[in-house]
Amino acid sequence: MYKLNPLLHQELRLRIISFLATVERxxxxxxxxxxxxxxxxxxxxxxxxxxxxxxxxTKTFKGKYPHTKCMITEKGKKELTEYVSRLKKMLNI
Amino acid sequence: MYKLNPLLHQELRLRIISFLATVERxxxxxxxxxxxxxxxxxxxxxxxxxxxxxxxxTKTFKGKYPHTKCMITEKGKKELTEYVSRLKKMLNI
DNA sequence: TAAACTAGTTTATAAAATAAACCAAATTAT
DNA sequence: ATAATTTGGTTTATTTTATAAACTAGTTTA
Structure with missing residues (x-):
């Protein structure tokens, strides 16, 4: 019985990371x-x-304002894939 | 942007209800x-x-011991289906 | 130059999850 | 016979987590 990664099993974090998985940054x-x-x-x-x-x-400046960019890492991709796989098994989908 | 049902977006409850969806009780x-x-x-x-x-x-007695049986309701099925649908959209699966 | 806005971070509070303690009755061991 | 253990749970206290509110630091606009 594999548990779900609790860091990913939270709506906002899951929304963030699954979005980041579809874009470059x-x-x-x-x-x-x-x-x-x-x-x-x-x-x-x-x-x-x-x-x-x-x-x-990554924190830089865009003109005079601070600007924060986010990018999923390889580890993030791997963990997301594993999370989705376990979830699918659990939900029979 | 549809939010996930927070009652279902919890590992143990999700495990319970998705199991109950596959059995009679x-x-x-x-x-x-x-x-x-x-x-x-x-x-x-x-x-x-x-x-x-x-x-x-349903709480009954099995011989001399208490015995608790659980069964998913129609409402439970409906909510689980909706939850899974939103989750799939969110995860692009 | 004061007010409002950008782009966030920090902190305090509320809510939730979980483990530990408890309960009542039944069974088994001494 | 009675003490210890087990069954089948519930309740409560603690820890963790999520979230909103307050704050920071600087910029732009009125």
Whole structure:
């Protein structure tokens, strides 16, 4: 009986990482838009994915404003694939 | 952007209800076995599914011991189907 | 120059999950 | 006979997690 990765089995984080799996990279505002999360919550959950090494975060400046870009890592892809596989087995789909 | 049903987006409850979707009914011990949860946790999560009307719980006696049987309801089936559908969309599967 | 906006982070609170403790009755061992 | 263990759970207390609110630092606009 394989357990689901608890870091991925959370709606906002799953939304973030499964979106990042479909694009090359996305900035903070894009993630805000696709998730309709609050900024605070998004910030916290991105940090958790980053700390786990599932997402790489790059902070630069876009003109004079700070700009945060996120990209899924190889580890993130691997873990997402494994999560989806276990979930499918559990849901019989 | 449709949110996932938070009652179903929890590993143990999801495991319980997706198992109940595949059988006519299951007793407490069967659910313990398929989930490898603790009895306390299983009891709590079954109650939550029951309170939501997703699972029907019948308490009888089997010989001299109490015996708890669980069965998914129509509402439970409907909600599980909707949950799975939203999840699939989210995961692009 | 004050107000409002961008782009976030930090922190406090609320909610949830889980484990530990408990309960009542039955069974088994001494 | 009675003490210990087991069955089949429930309740409660603790820990963890999620989330919203408040804050930071600087920029733009009125």
């Amino acid at each position: 996305a900035d903070f505002n894009k993630l805000l838009e696709i998730s309709s999360a609050t900024k605070g919550n998004l910030s916290v959950q991105i940090s958790k994915l980053q700390e786990a090494g599932y997402v790489e975060v | 299951a007793d407490f011990n069967k659910l313990l076995e398929i989930s490898s949860a603790t009895k306390g946790n299983l009891s709590v999560q079954i109650s939550k599914l029951q309170e939501a009307g997703y699972v029907e719980v």
